[in-house]
Amino acid sequence: MKPLRPSERRALWGLAAFVLGTLMVVGVWQPARQNLAQATLRVEQQLELANRLAQAQPVRQTGPQQPLAPFISESAQRANLELQQLDIAGPMLNVAVAGDALAVLAWLQGLEAAGAHLHSLALQPKGALLQARAGVTNRPDR
The missing domain is CATH 3.30.70.60 (Ribosomal protein S6/Translation elongation factor EF1B)
Structure with missing residues (x-):
């Protein structure tokens, strides 16, 4: 096997950097964004529920209408x-x-x-x- 020329070596390093960058985006950045979106949605739902509970009026119960x-x-x-x-x-x-x-x-x-x-x-x-x-x-x- 003969040694790689400098241009081939640079091309391989560039390819390795591209593959590593792609793996980082797919494996780390996208799942983190999805988790953030899901967490934001859950927080909004919890806030909406808390607001609805705060505005709820108690129901006055008088008991069954018969003995x-x-x-x-x-x-x-x-x-x-x-x-x-x-x-x-x-x-x-x-x-x-x-x-x-x-x-x-x-x-x-x-x-x-x-x-x-x-x-x-x-x-x-x-x-x-x-x-x-x-x-x-x-x-x-x-």
Whole structure:
């Protein structure tokens, strides 16, 4: 193999510099710009959410429109849940239901949406079912 002429050597160095520059742009600069764009978008979304939360007005809930015990019993039956306990303890009802986990959680969310207030809540898996025990009232603590 014979040695390279100076012009060939310069051409190889130029080619190496071009390849290195291309790799830097593709491997470092472009991913950094994409990460910056994604981070900027996430920050804007978080700021928009924070502004919406700051402007949100609390909803005044008055409680279910019917007495609490029949409301709980009927709503549990509509949700295909097994009502295991419904005891009156002063102004609070102690309730225990069991059923499909998603159905139990949706039922609890529905109770709160209707204005019932959960003072205590314990969730426990029972095989394929989820059991929920809760202390429920018609009004918030004051």
